[in-house]
Structure formats: structure tokens, C-alpha cells
Amino acid sequence: MSAVKVFVPADALALAVGAERVADAVRAEAARRGLDVQLIRNGSRGLYWLEPLVEVEVGDRRLAYGPVQARDVASLFDAGLLTGGAHPRALGPTEDIEYLRSQERLTFARVGVIDPLSVADFVAHDGFAGLKRALDLDPAAIVKEVTDSGLRGRGGAAFPTGIKWKTVADTEATQKYIVCNADEGDSGTFADRMLMEGDPLLLAEGMAIAGLAVGATRGYIYLRSEYPHAERALNAAIAAATAAGYLGDDILGSGRRFHLEVRRGAGAYICGEETSLLESLEGKRGQVRYKPPLPAHKGLFGLPTVINNVLSLGAVPLILDKGAQYYSEFGRGRSRGTQPFQLAGNIKRGGLVEKAFGLTLGELIFDFGGGTASDRPVRTAQVGGPLGAYLPLAHFDTPLDYEAFAARQAMLGHGGVVVFDDTVDMAAMARFAMEFCAHESCGKCTPCRIGAVRGRELIERIVAGENVARNLATLRELCDTMISASLCALGGMAPFPVLSALEHFPDDFLRASRDAA
Amino acid sequence: MTVSEPERRQAITRALAEHADAPGALLPILHAIQDALGYVPPESIDLIAARLNLSRADVHGVVSFYHDFHTEPRARHVLRLCRAEACQAMGGAALEAALRRRLNLDADDRDRARDLMLEPAYCFGACACAPAAMLDGELHARLDVARLNELLGELEAHS
Numbered sequence: 001m002s003a004v005k006v007f008v009p010a011d012a013l014a015l016a017v018g019a020e021r022v023a024d025a026v027r028a029e030a031a032r033r034g035l036d037v038q039l040i041r042n043g044s045r046g047l048y049w050l051e052p053l054v055e056v057e058v059g060d061r062r063l064a065y066g067p068v069q070a071r072d073v074a075s076l077f078d079a080g081l082l083t084g085g086a087h088p089r090a091l092g093p094t095e096d097i098e099y100l101r102s103q104e105r106l107t108f109a110r111v112g113v114i115d116p117l118s119v120a121d122f123v124a125h126d127g128f129a130g131l132k133r134a135l136d137l138d139p140a141a142i143v144k145e146v147t148d149s150g151l152r153g154r155g156g157a158a159f160p161t162g163i164k165w166k167t168v169a170d171t172e173a174t175q176k177y178i179v180c181n182a183d184e185g186d187s188g189t190f191a192d193r194m195l196m197e198g199d200p201l202l203l204a205e206g207m208a209i210a211g212l213a214v215g216a217t218r219g220y221i222y223l224r225s226e227y228p229h230a231e232r233a234l235n236a237a238i239a240a241a242t243a244a245g246y247l248g249d250d251i252l253g254s255g256r257r258f259h260l261e262v263r264r265g266a267g268a269y270i271c272g273e274e275t276s277l278l279e280s281l282e283g284k285r286g287q288v289r290y291k292p293p294l295p296a297h298k299g300l301f302g303l304p305t306v307i308n309n310v311l312s313l314g315a316v317p318l319i320l321d322k323g324a325q326y327y328s329e330f331g332r333g334r335s336r337g338t339q340p341f342q343l344a345g346n347i348k349r350g351g352l353v354e355k356a357f358g359l360t361l362g363e364l365i366f367d368f369g370g371g372t373a374s375d376r377p378v379r380t381a382q383v384g385g386p387l388g389a390y391l392p393l394a395h396f397d398t399p400l401d402y403e404a405f406a407a408r409q410a411m412l413g414h415g416g417v418v419v420f421d422d423t424v425d426m427a428a429m430a431r432f433a434m435e436f437c438a439h440e441s442c443g444k445c446t447p448c449r450i451g452a453v454r455g456r457e458l459i460e461r462i463v464a465g466e467n468v469a470r471n472l473a474t475l476r477e478l479c480d481t482m483i484s485a486s487l488c489a490l491g492g493m494a495p496f497p498v499l500s501a502l503e504h505f506p507d508d509f510l511r512a513s514r515d516a517a
Numbered sequence: 518m519t520v521s522e523p524e525r526r527q528a529i530t531r532a533l534a535e536h537a538d539a540p541g542a543l544l545p546i547l548h549a550i551q552d553a554l555g556y557v558p559p560e561s562i563d564l565i566a567a568r569l570n571l572s573r574a575d576v577h578g579v580v581s582f583y584h585d586f587h588t589e590p591r592a593r594h595v596l597r598l599c600r601a602e603a604c605q606a607m608g609g610a611a612l613e614a615a616l617r618r619r620l621n622l623d624a625d626d627r628d629r630a631r632d633l634m635l636e637p638a639y640c641f642g643a644c645a646c647a648p649a650a651m652l653d654g655e656l657h658a659r660l661d662v663a664r665l666n667e668l669l670g671e672l673e674a675h676s
Contacts, residue, residue: 012641012642012643012656013642013643013645016646016658017646017659048646049645051646185640187601187603187604187639187640187644188601188602188603188644189642189644190642225548226638226640226641226642226651227642228654263541263544264545265544266547266584267583267584268583268584269639281541283543284543284575284579285579286583287582301541342644343645344603345602345607345644345647346607347645350645351645373607382602386601418602418603418606421606424606429602429605432605436601436639440639
């Protein structure tokens with residue numbers, strides 16, 4: 001009998017809750033019992049409340065057990081883990097778990113399924129099919145496919161990817177670049193990390209396709225330093241793909257070139273802003289550039305540059321493989337395709353939910369997430385990272401699409417949703433938004449650099465009950481100045497969590513003044 | 518941890534030899550030095566500036582801009598506790614308060630007896646299992662006071 005495949009994720013968050021000790025225990029227990037086990041270190045399925053999630057392949061199915069701790073492993077083997085035996089931790093076939101079954105996993109189809117560093121496994125699961133098709137197409141036809149798919153930038157700004165590519169394709173230059181923005185700094189987001197750890201070859205494929213489309217021969221992945229596991233996975237994947245001929249000087253014998261390199265950031269949130277990212281890649285302080293010129297015209301080292309988020313580039317291979325129409329059939333309104341949403345914070349079933357645009361925020365939080373982890377009532381959710389608005393329960397009927405969120409002075413951003421229960425102090429969260437902006441401001445423009453500090457001070461005075469009416473008016477005026485006059489989204493959007501907290505939860509700001517009255 | 522002068526010199530020379538010719542070399546050079554020594558010693562500035570044909574101010578400006586780069590030796594143990602929203606939603610602030618009660622932190626947030634420093638961090642992408650912290654480069658999630666005490670106990674047992 002051949003070895004039985006057992007999967008224990010090497011995803012950073014699975015490891016943070018004990019997956020390495022589980023993997024060690026599986027190895028030791030199999031050896032002790034003389035059982036032939038092939039241990040595969042996959043990415044995470046994104047069902048994080050069940051991590052560490054152990055899977056075993058029985059016949060043509062994968063059966064799940066979780067959450068498993070190292071101390072459970074002996075009893076799992078006693079129960080017949082390798083034949084899918086019954087156990088209190090048994091969850092049945094992985095694909096039948098409701099949370100996973102009701103998703104539409106396009107970009108994340110392979111994450112948690114394959115061995116992330118195996119080119120053979122990647123190819124066996126349709127990997128590089130998009131790249132192969134792209135090699136047969138004219139550059140203009142590749143751009144058209146991406147444009148027709150309706151794909152919009154998944155980093156948060158939602159700019160049509162095809163139009164960005166066309167601008168670079170139409171700009172003449174001796175050298176062009178593809179830059180992947182992997183500086184996923186927003187609290188509540190982890191989709192980029194999961195993808196880079198669980199299916200790094202997909203990102204390499206997407207970037208190579210972008211290179212073919214616009215005539216760029218060199219790519220950089222600018223990765224935040226907080227993601228060391230992703231750095232190792234990407235470097236190993238790039239080396240493997242290059243050795244197998246999918247990257248390098250002669251992609252699959254086509255004579256086309258694409259070289260890819262990972263560059264590590266250095267703990268600056270602002271470098272998620274595209275122009276400061278480019279400055280940082282050039283070896284400078286990560287300060288925002290004035291636009292224009294657009295990066296598409298003058299980007300990295302002053303040359304035409306496509307700069308896209310991990311999830312945008314990760315959506316591209318499937319669009320090329322299955323066609324624009326297939327992808328654009330998912331979604332709603334002008335938000336086409338799927339978005340990997342991330343459920344985080346005080347949530348019972350936190351994890352990754354890839355769905356077509358259009359389900360409501362409430363469905364995501366309650367049907368998928370199961371409400372709060374604390375079992376207390378949900379009070380609010382912040383959507384789209386630290387610069388996103390706090391939405392009250394009354395707005396949980398908002399469909400998850402770019403325009404519907406914009407209509408409620410909110411934004412979808414990178415698809416992160418952080419849930420809070422009724423113990424949250426919204427004045428403290430508003431204060432934190434300004435404090436974070438002050439901490440991370442690049443310092444180039446005054447509204448952000450000074451405004452964030454003054455904003456924090458004003459909120460502190462309001463909370464302390466000092467001149468409340470006057471300070472509230474000043475705070476609103478300051479927010480207006482920051483929104484209108486900041487150079488980039490950090491100063492320009494930090495007021496959104498503040499203003500939404502003020503609008504929907506005013507009582508939290510007025511406790512001191514009310515107590516004094 | 519202090520590092521001897523020849524060791525420092527060697528690490529800087531090696532980082533320059535390995536990365537100086539790459540486009541946009543400064544961050545890779547600084548990372549290589551810090552990976553080797555745990556910090557970027559002041560004499561790096563002159564050597565890097567000379568090699569990359571930059572002013573010392575340019576190099577200093579970059580070192581000081583990024584939160585990751587440190588110009589002094591670090592404590593033996595570094596505990597980076599996430600302060601971002603998802604961790605706050607799961608009691609991150611209370612966890613930090615409990616930690617501060619347990620450790621003997623000075624004004625620089627250092628516990629000299631444990632040779633440990635406490636630092637704020639803003640998101641490790643562990644937001645589905647908050648709160649999270651990184652201790653000596655290793656990520657830990659679903660933290661509570663008991664688990665943090667356990668981790669600190671392991672440090673003490675090994676020191």
C-alpha cells in the first residue's frame with residue numbers, strides 16, 4: 001500500500017496556533033506505529049477557527065479534523081485517522097464543510113489544496129494554463145481579456161486593471177516593470193498572506209502574464225516584513241518556477257523573458273500606497289509622490305510600471321485560462337468577479353470567504369461568521385482596514401460591492417471586515433484611527449502629518465468633556481481639511497473611521513460631558 | 518546583544534558586496550546588515566553612503582524613516598504585541614495592560630532582568646485568531662493572559 005497523504009498547513013497563522021507541533025506529532029506517531037504517511041505542508045483552507053486543520057486523503061476525498069492540537073494526535077491515530085475514522089474532532093469531507101461549500105473560490109481554488117512549492121502539483125491543478133494561453137495571444141489581446149473581465153484593483157482603489165495595463169502597454173520605453181503591492185498592512189486583512197503562502201506560483205503566473213501583456217521583462221514583489229513565511233514561500237516558488245522554465249530568459253521556449261524578485265519592506269504602513277512603495281523599492285524614504293505623472297507613465301526608476309495588488313494579479317491567470325466572460329459572470333453591477341473577504345476581530349468563525357460581489361455585510365458576518373466570538377451582540381464592523389468606516393447594524397444590509405459601500409460613505413477596500421461586540425468604545429477607536437495615522441504618516445503633506453496629531457488631541461478633549469461643542473466643530477473641520485487636502489489616502493481617509501464613529505455612535509464621545517451635566 | 522568591531526565591519530562589507538550593485542539597493546543592504554547583527558550600527562552609514570554614492574544624510578534619512586531599522590543593539594528577547602483593530606476587538610489592550618503589570622518595564626519598555634523589550638506592532642495578518650504577538654520572530658495567536666504567561670515562563674526556563 002502506498003503512503004497515505006496527511007495534510008498539516010504550514011500557513012503562518014496555522015503555525016501560530018500550533019500546526020508545527022501537530023506536524024511533528026503526526027510524524028512521530030506514524031513512525032512509532034510503523035505507518036507509511038506522506039506529510040504534506042499545504043496552505044490554509046482559510047477556516048481559521050478550525051486551525052490547525054488536519055486533512056487525510058482517503059480514496060479520492062479529503063477528510064478534515066480540527067481544531068487539532070499535538071496532544072490530540074495519538075487519539076486520532078487510535079481512531080484510525082488514516083482511513084478517516086470517527087473522532088470528536090472529525091469534520092467529514094473538507095469540501096462539504098458549509099463555510100467552504102457555499103463559497104465561490106476562483107482565486108483561492110488551490111490554496112490549502114496543493115503543496116504550495118510543488119510545480120507539478122500546481123500544474124496538475126490547472127496552474128500555468130493562463131500563462132500558456134497568454135503566450136499564444138497578442139499583447140493587446142491579453143489586455144483586452146483583462147479589461148473585458150471587469151477586474152478592478154483589489155487593493156482597495158478599485159481602478160480597472162485592464163485600463164492600467166493598457167496605459168503601460170501604450171507607453172514606449174526600453175524597460176518596463178510589473179510591481180506587486182504585497183504590503184498588506186490593513187488590520188483585518190490576510191488574503192494576500194494566505195495566497196502568497198498557499199499558492200505562490202499563482203502570483204508568479206499572474207505577474208508573468210502582466211509582463212507579456214505590457215512588454216515588461218522584470219517584476220518585483222514588494223512584501224511587508226511582517227510576513228516572513230510568505231517571503232520564504234515566494235522565494236522558493238520563484239526558484240522552482242524558474243528551474244522549470246516558467247520564468248526566466250525563455251518562458252516555455254517562447255523566447256519571451258520575465259524575471260521576478262521579492263523585495264522586503266521595512267515596517268512602514270505608508271508603503272502600501274503605490275507611489276511611496278515605488279520610492280521604497282528605489283531605496284528611498286517611503287514618501288508619497290505627487291501624481292501626475294502616473295506610475296503607468298513614470299513609475300519605478302522613472303519607467304512605465306504596472307503596480308497591482310496581490311489579489312488583482314492573482315485573479316488574472318483564471319481570466320486568461322477560462323476567458324473574460326467566465327469571470328465577469330460573477331458579481332453585481334460594476335463589481336465583477338469575486339472578492340476574497342476576510343472575517344476578523346471578534347468573530348466566531350473567522351477566516352477567508354471568497355464570494356461573488358453582492359452578498360450583504362450581515363450575511364457575511366452572521367451566516368458565515370456566526371456572530372461574535374464573545375457571544376455578545378455585534379455592535380459594529382470596520383470594513384476596508386484602518387482607513388475604512390465603522391458601519392452600524394442598521395447598515396448591515398449593504399451589499400458588498402464597491403458602489404453600494406461608497407453610497408454609504410464606506411469602502412470595501414481590500415475586503416477586510418473587523419467585527420466588534422457591544423463592549424467597544426467607539427471614541428477610543430476614533431482616537432486610535434488618528435493615532436495610527438500620526439504614527440504612519442510619511443510626513444510629506446501637512447494635513448496628514450499635523451492633522452492626525454491634532455485630531456487625536458481633539459478627540460481626547462471631547463472625551464474628557466472639554467468645550468465639547470467647539471471641539472466637535474473643530475474636529476469636523478479638521479477632518480474635512482484632511483479629506484480634501486491630503487496628498488494620499490492615508491491622510492485623506494483616516495477621517496472616515498472618525499466621522500463614521502461620530503455619526504453612528506455619538507454617545508460614546510459624550511459620556512464625560514453628560515456625566516458632568 | 519553587543520557585537521565586536523571586526524564582526525560589524527565584516528557584516529557591512531558582506532552586505533555591500535552582495536547587494537550594492539542591485540537597482541534600489543539600500544533597503545536590501547540595510548536588511549542584510551540587520552539580519553546579521555540585529556541592528557544597523559552607526560558606522561554603516563558612512564560605508565554605505567560611500568559605496569552607493571549617496572550623502573550620509575540620505576542614508577540616515579532612510580534608516581530613520583522605517584520602523585524596522587534599529588540603530589542600537591536590541592534586547593535578547595523582543596515581544597511585539599499587535600495593537601491594530603482586530604486585536605483590539607479581542608481584548609488586545611487588556612492583554613497589554615496585564616503584560617505591563619507582569620513585566621518590569623523601564624521608560625524604554627525594556628525589562629532588563631529578562632533582557633526583553635516590548636514593542637507595538639500593527640498587524641501580522643493573524644486577525645482571524647486575534648489577539649496576536651510575535652516573540653523572537655515567532656508568531657503566536659489566540660493569545661490570552663495564561664498563554665502569554667506560559668510563553669514568558671518558557672523564556673525564563675531557557676535563560
